[in-house]
Amino acid sequence: MRSLGVVTLAVSALSALPFVLAQDSVSYDIETYGTDDPSGTPFQTYQSNGDIKPPQIHINSNQSGLAEGFVFIGVDGQPTSGQNFPTIFDMSEDRMGTLVWTGNYTEPFDFKAQTYKGQPVLTFMIGELLNGYGHGSFYVLNQSYVEIAHFSPVGYENLGDIHEFTITSDDTALVLVYTPKQADLSELGGAEDGWIFENIFQEVNIETGELVFEWNASTHVGLNESYNSIQDVGTEASPFDYFHINSVEKDANGDYLVSARVMDCVYKISKDDGHIIWRLHGKQSDFDVEDAVNFAFQHDARWVDDDQTRMTLFDNGPTDEIGYSRGLLLAVDQDAMTVRLINQFYNAAQTFAQFEGSLQAIDPSDENTNYFLGYGNQPYFAEFDKDGNILLDAQFGATNTVNSYRAFKLPWQGKPLTKPDIHYDKDGNKAYFSWNGATDVENWIVFTANATDSTTWYNVTSARRTGFETTIDLTDIKLETYVRAKAVNSTGGKLGWTKASDGTSLYDASDDVQEDSNNSTSTSTSTGTSTTAAPTSSSATAAAPSSSTTGAAVRAAQRVIEQVYVVAVVVVGGLALA
Structure with missing residues (x-):
């Protein structure tokens, strides 16, 4: 009976809370997507x-057991798509498919979170995608989304390639270059004075710009190892891409792991003089590779452990046996020189990604870690448990008009220097709040005052953040001329204030104000009147198309109401139920 009374009181209290809706639009119906x-x-x-x-x-499917972290997608769409920006998404259970951050950088590649000088950073290459390679430069952003480094490969200004930008534990960068070079192609049926793409990787000191190490393919790998055919290429205008380097990683011993797509081969390169220590797969493999491992046109070869016994790669395929793309987890024995398949990962549709792609061990230190698969030139990503069971199967486009070179699931804490955004629909009695890039916002507290320079703002309601944008219904709530909100974290700590809005324009307002929950009078303490306030911007309050109401949005709203209900039980009942 006692618990029943608590529930009754909570239901009564719930009627005074605002209706909250997640504005983010997430699809669960592939027929209408x-x-x-x-x-x-x-x-x-x-x-x-x-x-x-x-x-x-x-969302094609999702299950419990997802790893912590945000999903990183460097959206690279065709010019007509309007989708060419780095994006971070929250794929957690109660904010599934909602945006965290997107930035004004076009054609991003290898977008991810890394560590630089002991601090979390965002990194990516920005440039132009050409015929299977790219030209551009490399960016490093801090947790406030401010550029702290921007550089090119040494000796190749703005000629950095799309395929790799990894920061090592020494705060150096591993980057690639594709550059034309004359070569004798007669052994392959080409011209004696033909041209190839020289493939180069560099290790560069990010801070000083100094070259630490450089390796080029043509000095160490013969043309006859390639599975690519010359056909109508081999000129200076269209060099023969005989190697196609697409990933490089520095291992715990300082040597380098290199993937070459058209060699069907992974190379271990010596840190001392660049000689090839071994070849894994390809025409001259030094390993006994079991048939189940047979891969083709692969990307993204990585060691999972510092002992170099497990390796991941993205097998684009197709091979004679398999017509779809898959992630491979391999057991590599460098003493016995054998390679065996531990597991393989592929989505329910068995998608074939002809180009690009990635496989990530989300927590390499944990043998039971989940794995994250990005499908490169197809707009799909998926998460799996260690046994290959699909936990999340999702897509960010209906066609491959949009794609992402790689996809990652990584930890990130964003602390933007901007103010949170507000749109106040006075006629509709609704307020909309968001903060691009802020990861710690847990609640929005809504305030009102009769002047933008008021020293006291009245707290009229609050709501849990539902996704990127949270909509709060202000019907039947006593409001004065101006409305604004404060973003707070899970412990109630202030993160930032929006500007003030009267439903028409946005106005600057001090963040150093008194907060009062008693709004029984129509006049708050102020040092001026609302008629003297000058708008700072009106763009954020202009009418914009509303996201469609999907089943996901309804479910998100229902979850929020249920969570508010639990809070109400705790407050009204005075019980520690959480």
């Missing part, structure tokens, strides 16, 4: 921030 967008690139829009239009995520 992207049907309103002829380019096949469905996107989301927000009332509080009309400048961003990230991809709409479609």
Whole structure:
């Protein structure tokens, strides 16, 4: 009977709480996904921030057991898609498919979170995608999304390639270069004075720009190892891509692991003089590779452990046996020189990704870690448990008009220097709040005052953040001329204030104010009047298309109401139920 009384009181208290809705649009119906967008690139829009239009995520399936972390996608869409930006998504159970951050950098490649000088950073290559390679430069952003480094390969200004940007434990960068070089192609049926793409990897000191190490393929690997055919290439304008380097990693001993796509081979390169220590697979393999491991056109070869006994790679395929792409977890014995398959990972559709792709051991220190698969030139990603069971199967486009070179699941804490965004729909009695890049916002507290320079703002309601944008219904709540909100973290600590809005424009307002929960009078303490306030911007309050109400949005709203209900039980009942 006692618990029943608590529930009754909680239900009564719940009627005074605002209705909260997640504005993010997430699809669970593949039959309708992207049907309103002829380019096949469905996107989301927000009332509080009309400048961003990230991809709409479609969830094919999701299960419990997902690893912690955010999903990183460097969206590289065709120019007509409008989707060419780095994006971070929250794929946790209660914020599934909602945006965390997107930035104004076009054509990003190898977008991920890394560590530089002991601090978390975002890294990516920005440039131009050409015929299977790219030209551009490399960026490092801090946790406030401010550029702290920007560089090119040494001697190759703005000619950095798309395929790799990894920061080592020595705070150096591993980057690639594709550059034309004359070569005798007669042994392959080409011209004696032909041209190849020289493939180079460099290790560069990010801070000083000094070259630490450089290796090039043509000095160490013969043309006859390639599975590629010359056909109508081999000129200076169209060099023969005989090697196609697409990943490099520095191991715990300082040697380098290199993947070459058209060699069907992974190479271990000596840190001392660049000689090839061994070849794994390909025409001149030094290993006994079991048939189940047979891969082709692979990407993203990585050691999982410092002892170099387990390796991951993305097998694009196809091979004679398998017509779809898959991630491979391999047991590599460098003493016995054998390679065996531990497990393979592929989504329910058995997607074939002709180009690009990645496989990530989410927590390499844990033998039971989950694995994350990115499908490169197809807009899919998936998460698996260690046994290959699908825990998450999702996509960010209806066609490969959009894609992402790699995809990752990584920890990240964003601390933007910008203010949170607000859109106040005065006529509709709703307020919309978001903060691009802020990962720690747990609740929005809504305030009102009769002047932008008021020294006291009245707390009228609060709500848990539901996704990127949270919509709060202010019907029947006593409001004065201006509305704004404070973003707080899970412990109630202040993170930032929005500007003030009267439903027409945005106004600067001090963050150093008194907060009062008693709004029984219509006049708050102020040093001026609302008629003297000058708007700072009106773009964020302009009307914008609202996200479609999907089953996911309804479920998200229902979860929020249920969570508020639990909070109400705790408060009203005075019981520690959490």
